[in-house]
Amino acid sequence: MDAHLSAAAPVSLGSPLVSVHDVRHLYHRGGAADLLVLDDVRLTLRDNEIVALLGRSGCGKSTLLRIIAGLMPPTSGEVAIAGAPVKGPASEVAMVFQSFALFPWLTVLENVEIGLEALGVPAEERRKRAVGAIDLIGLDGYEIAYPKELSGGMRQRVGLARALVVHPKVLLMDEPFSALDVLTAETLRTDLLDLWCEGRMPIESVLIVTHNIEEAVLMCDRILLFSSNPGRILAEIKVALPRPRNRLDPAFRQLVDDIYARMTVQSQGKPVREGLFRGTGISMVLPRVSPNIQAGLMEAVAAEPYNGRADLPPLTANLQMEIDDLFPIAETLQLLRFAELAEGDLRLTEAGRRFVQGGPDERKKLFAQHLVAYVPLAGHIKHVLDERAAHRAPATRFRDELEDQMSEEDADKTLRAVISWARYAEVFAYDESSGVFSLDNPS
Numbered sequence: 036m037d038a039h040l041s042a043a044a045p046v047s048l049g050s051p052l053v054s055v056h057d058v059r060h061l062y063h064r065g066g067a068a069d070l071l072v073l074d075d076v077r078l079t080l081r082d083n084e085i086v087a088l089l090g091r092s093g094c095g096k097s098t099l100l101r102i103i104a105g106l107m108p109p110t111s112g113e114v115a116i117a118g119a120p121v122k123g124p125a126s127e128v129a130m131v132f133q134s135f136a137l138f139p140w141l142t143v144l145e146n147v148e149i150g151l152e153a154l155g156v157p158a159e160e161r162r163k164r165a166v167g168a169i170d171l172i173g174l175d176g177y178e179i180a181y182p183k184e185l186s187g188g189m190r191q192r193v194g195l196a197r198a199l200v201v202h203p204k205v206l207l208m209d210e211p212f213s214a215l216d217v218l219t220a221e222t223l224r225t226d227l228l229d230l231w232c233e234g235r236m237p238i239e240s241v242l243i244v245t246h247n248i249e250e251a252v253l254m255c256d257r258i259l260l261f262s263s264n265p266g267r268i269l270a271e272i273k274v275a276l277p278r279p280r281n282r283l284d285p286a287f288r289q290l291v292d293d294i295y296a297r298m299t300v301q302s303q304g305k306p307v308r309e310g311l312f313r314g315t316g317i318s319m320v321l322p323r324v325s326p327n328i329q330a331g332l333m334e335a336v337a338a339e340p341y342n343g344r345a346d347l348p349p350l351t352a353n354l355q356m357e358i359d360d361l362f363p364i365a366e367t368l369q370l371l372r373f374a375e376l377a378e379g380d381l382r383l384t385e386a387g388r389r390f391v392q393g394g395p396d397e398r399k400k401l402f403a404q405h406l407v408a409y410v411p412l413a414g415h416i417k418h419v420l421d422e423r424a425a426h427r428a429p430a431t432r433f434r435d436e437l438e439d440q441m442s443e444e445d446a447d448k449t450l451r452a453v454i455s456w457a458r459y460a461e462v463f464a465y466d467e468s469s470g471v472f473s474l475d476n477p478s
C-alpha cells in the first residue's frame with residue numbers, strides 16, 4: 036500500500052472536535068428493499084484542519100454531512116461535537132451548500148443576518164457582525180444588492196459569509212464550488228485558503244464534501260476516501276505538502292495519481308468490473324451513457340499519446356472532465372468488456388480495440404454481442420422477446436421487476452440506458468407511444 040494511504044480509521048492524540056461512531060444509514064423505498072447508503076462510518080475531525088470527504092456522487096458523502104450537522108438522524112450510530120452527542124440541528128456547525136440556498140427576496144446583508152436573527156442576536160450586534168463577514172469574504176459594497184443581481188461566485192460568497200457570521204466551531208461545505216465555472220471556483224477556493232492560512236476565519240475546522248480530486252489535494256490536510264454502495268471510508272490520505280500548493284509539483288501529481296488508483300479498486304483490493312454499479316443481475320442500476328460517448332472515449336484512449344492505455348489524471352485533464360463525468364463512461368465500457376479500469380488506468384481490451392478499428396456495421400455487431408452477453412437486463416429482455424410468439428412485451432413487465440429491487444427513478448434510468456444501447460446495436464426496438472418492446476424493426 037502507498038505510504039500516503041492507510042485503510043484504518045483516523046487516529047491522533049487529543050479530544051476530537053467531531054466524532055462519528057459506527058454510523059449506518061438506510062433510505063426506505065416503499066415496496067422496494069431499503070437502500071443502505073452508509074455503513075460502519077467512523078471518523079474524527081480535530082482543531083485546525085481541513086478534511087475532505089472524497090468520493091463519487093451518490094456514495095453518501097452529503098448524507099453524512101447532514102447527519103453531522105444534525106439535520107437528519109442516522110439509522111444507527113452516533114455523532115458527537117466537542118464531546119456532546121448531536122440530537123438535532125447542531126449550533127456548533129454551519130453549512131455551505133452547493134446550490135447557494137439564498138433567500139431571493141432578501142438583500143445580501145439580510146441573507147447574512149438571518150442566522151444571527153434566528154439565534155436572537157440583537158439588531159445592532161448582528162448588523163455589525165454581518166457587515167464584518169461580508170467585508171471578510173470580499174463583498175464590501177454589495178450589502179443592499181439582491182441575489183439575482185450577483186454572479187454565481189458572489190452568491191456563494193454570501194453563503195460563506197452567512198455560515199461564518201455565526202462563529203461556528205466547524206464549517207461544513209457540501210461541494211461548494213461545483214456549481215461555479217472553473218475560473219470562479221479557482222478564485223473562491225484560493226481566497227478561502229488565504230483566509231484560513233491567515234487565521235482570519237472564526238472557525239476551528241472545515242469538513243468539505245467533494246468529488247474533485249485535485250481540489251481535495253489542494254485544500255486539505257487529510258482526505259477520507261469513500262467507497263460506494265454503500266458508503267464506507269476506504270482510506271485516509273494524509274496530505275503533508277506545504278501551502279501554498281502547486282498543481283505542477285511532482286509530489287502533488289503523484290498524490291493525485293495515487294488517489295485515482297485507489298478509486299479504481301474495490302475495498303477488497305480487486306480491480307472492478309461491474310461491481311461499482313448497485314445491484315447484481317437485472318437489478319444492476321445502469322448509468323445513462325450514450326453509445327456515441329462510449330465510442331468517443333474508446334477512440335480517445337486508442338489514439339496518441341495513449342495507444343490503448345491511458346493514465347486517468349492526464350486523460351481527465353485533456354478531455355476537460357471530472358471523475359463524475361469520466362467514471363460512468365469508463366465503468367460502462369468495463370461492464371461491456373471493452374475496457375479495464377484499474378490502478379488509475381483505463382486500458383482497452385482486445386474487443387475495445389476491434390471496436391475502434393471497425394466500420395459502423397462491425398461496431399454495431401460487436402456492441403450487440405457484448406450488450407446481450409454482459410448486461411443482464413438487455414439479455415433478459417432479448418430472451419423474453421425471443422420466447423414470445425409475437426416477439427413483443429410491454430415495458431411495464433420489466434419495469435415492475437426493476438422496481439422490486441430499486442427506486443422508480445433508478446428503474447427508469449436503467450431501462451432508458453438499455454433502450455439507448457439496444458437501439459444503437461439494433462438488438463431490439465422500443466416504441467415510445469405504446470410502451471412496447473419488440474423485435475419487429477430494431478432499426
